[in-house]
Amino acid sequence: MSATTAPAHGTTPRARTARAGFGATLGFELRKLRAQWRTRAVLLGALLLPIPVAFAIHAQGNPPKDSLFGRYATTNGFALALLVLGYAGQWVMPLLTAIVAGDIFASEDHHGTWKTILTRSVSRGSFFGAKTVAAMGFAILVLLILSASTIVTSVLVAGHGDLIGLSGQLIPASQAWHLVAMSWLTAIPPTVAFTGLAILLGIWSRSAAVGIAAPVVIGFVLQLVGSMGSAEALRPYLPTSAYEAWHGFLASPSFHGPFLTGLIASAVWAAITLGLSWTLLRRRDITGG
Amino acid sequence: MRRIILTFAAAVLVAVGLGGVAVATSSGSTITVPRLDRAVATSFSNVYAQEAAIEGHTGITPSSLHAKAMCDRGPNVTQSGPGATWNCLMSWTDPNVPMPPTGYGKFELNVHSNGCFTVGSPSSLIGYQTITDRRGRTVNNPAYEFDTCLDPASDNTPTGTTFPSALTITSTTVNVAADGTVGVDLACGVGAGGCQGKVAAVTDSGTALGTVDVAMTEQATAHLTFPTALPAGTKEVTFTPTTTIGFAPPKPVTLEVQG
Numbered sequence: 059m060s061a062t063t064a065p066a067h068g069t070t071p072r073a074r075t076a077r078a079g080f081g082a083t084l085g086f087e088l089r090k091l092r093a094q095w096r097t098r099a100v101l102l103g104a105l106l107l108p109i110p111v112a113f114a115i116h117a118q119g120n121p122p123k124d125s126l127f128g129r130y131a132t133t134n135g136f137a138l139a140l141l142v143l144g145y146a147g148q149w150v151m152p153l154l155t156a157i158v159a160g161d162i163f164a165s166e167d168h169h170g171t172w173k174t175i176l177t178r179s180v181s182r183g184s185f186f187g188a189k190t191v192a193a194m195g196f197a198i199l200v201l202l203i204l205s206a207s208t209i210v211t212s213v214l215v216a217g218h219g220d221l222i223g224l225s226g227q228l229i230p231a232s233q234a235w236h237l238v239a240m241s242w243l244t245a246i247p248p249t250v251a252f253t254g255l256a257i258l259l260g261i262w263s264r265s266a267a268v269g270i271a272a273p274v275v276i277g278f279v280l281q282l283v284g285s286m287g288s289a290e291a292l293r294p295y296l297p298t299s300a301y302e303a304w305h306g307f308l309a310s311p312s313f314h315g316p317f318l319t320g321l322i323a324s325a326v327w328a329a330i331t332l333g334l335s336w337t338l339l340r341r342r343d344i345t346g347g
Numbered sequence: 348m349r350r351i352i353l354t355f356a357a358a359v360l361v362a363v364g365l366g367g368v369a370v371a372t373s374s375g376s377t378i379t380v381p382r383l384d385r386a387v388a389t390s391f392s393n394v395y396a397q398e399a400a401i402e403g404h405t406g407i408t409p410s411s412l413h414a415k416a417m418c419d420r421g422p423n424v425t426q427s428g429p430g431a432t433w434n435c436l437m438s439w440t441d442p443n444v445p446m447p448p449t450g451y452g453k454f455e456l457n458v459h460s461n462g463c464f465t466v467g468s469p470s471s472l473i474g475y476q477t478i479t480d481r482r483g484r485t486v487n488n489p490a491y492e493f494d495t496c497l498d499p500a501s502d503n504t505p506t507g508t509t510f511p512s513a514l515t516i517t518s519t520t521v522n523v524a525a526d527g528t529v530g531v532d533l534a535c536g537v538g539a540g541g542c543q544g545k546v547a548a549v550t551d552s553g554t555a556l557g558t559v560d561v562a563m564t565e566q567a568t569a570h571l572t573f574p575t576a577l578p579a580g581t582k583e584v585t586f587t588p589t590t591t592i593g594f595a596p597p598k599p600v601t602l603e604v605q606g
Contacts, residue, residue, distance in 0.1 A: 226393030
């Protein structure tokens with residue numbers, strides 16, 4: 059229906075891409091993000107939330123043994139940081155990134171600002187690129203803040219004794235710092251994949267609520283799929299499994315196969331979701347809405 | 348809008364199709380017996396050496412234990428994949444702690460779909476949740492329960508370690524039926540091949556009650572009934588199990604007659 063007019067509309071501004079400047083668009087997107095209370099709340103939450111969480115877990119009389127590293131979480135800061143990482147990968151990280159990525163395109167629908175932006179000297183391409191880079195950058199920034207805050211708080215609260223790894227081996231504190239930090243960094247690829255998913259859902263639904271909540275729900279569904287015996291072959295290729303790739307770093311001998319698989323799988327997920335997002339955005343009839 | 352929906356439907360179909368192909372062509376779970384055998388033995392050796400160090404036993408290192416494990420998911424199920432029914436039998440060498448006559452201890456595993464599992468150790472050999480260290484303090488026992496994660500790409504060639512099931516008499520008294528015959532309850536524990544053999548029953552006055560064949564799968568119980576009725580006034584009956592497959596109790600079991 060309206061799709062026939064959209065490409066024609068999209069080509070005119072794209073011709074001016076070279077002059078419009080990706081950098082300027084990105085700067086503008088970052089300025090918009092900085093001004094939102096939502097962005098500040100997420101950053102502040104990533105910085106401060108680990109503090110009460112670490113204290114609450116540390117205060118438990120019975121350690122949460124059901125979860126990996128829960129056994130020593132009340133007596134060892136490194137174990138506490140890894141226990142929190144296990145939980146964060148289940149829904150916290152998808153949620154934190156979706157709060158911005160799911161809204162970054164949908165907010166233009168919400169405020170009715172598509173026409174205003176796209177009638178300026180900005181192509182849809184550089185506009186899409188700038189918003190995507192801003193959302194990805196924000197996701198990684200939040201993850202780094204959350205990692206640093208959790209590791210530092212955990213070690214301050216529960217101490218930095220030697221850590222018992224996932225092959226029962228004793229890991230000296232000097233090595234444990236390195237391994238725990240590396241483990242947290244392995245959450246970057248799946249978080250990028252979830253950012254792509256949130257962007258796609260935000261563009262597709264034009265609703266911030268869907269863009270923010272749906273990636274978390276999909277994350278839970280994928281975890282369920284991964285836990286079903288009959289779908290075990292799919293498990294390595296789910297972004298939710300990539301959040302568990304750090305297990306191999308803590309084993310002896312350590313193994314990195316799941317991390318590499320997760321890295322590739324996350325890249326494919328990000329490429330597919332961003333590709334679909336761009337297709338949707340490029341074909342969208344802005345004049346209608 | 349219709350095109351968008353069609354695009355999404357196509358994307359979902361492609362995803363489901365790829366998923367189906369992945370599931371159909373997969374060679375089964377990465378959680379296998381050989382991988383568990385090795386991972387359990389390695390992890391156990393590490394935590395056991397830590398426990399020995401806490402208790403002040405010198406000369407115990409992970410490699411000095413020579414731990415070997417045989418893992419088993421239970422009878423009549425596929426011997427791979429996640430589950431809470433996995434057991435591992437393990438033998439090791441510690442001069443301070445003699446092994447039971449069977450030569451192994453039984454470890455219970457809860458294996459998750461992500462390849463990580465929790466091992467519960469036999470407290471008769473490992474002790475309880477807390478132990479006393481050299482200075483008399485009560486500390487956590489690292490070998491009591493421990494977590495391990497499997498490398499899905501690790502060596503999957505069978506370890507060749509096998510241990511026999513232990514045949515045990517579980518009755519605590521002699522069961523006398525209404526017709527005067529005697530029964531006894533047996534259990535065949537975790538192990539390779541189940542239990543096969545005979546049980547002979549003799550009263551304290553020397554009357555043979557008969558010999559009954561035993562053929563059990565592993566992790567099963569059975570009730571045996573002996574052909575000869577129990578003579579009046581018998582106080583005790585001695586049962587002597589012998590096995591061709593499985594590990595028989597090293598000594599005959601004598602049970603009292605109730606009532």
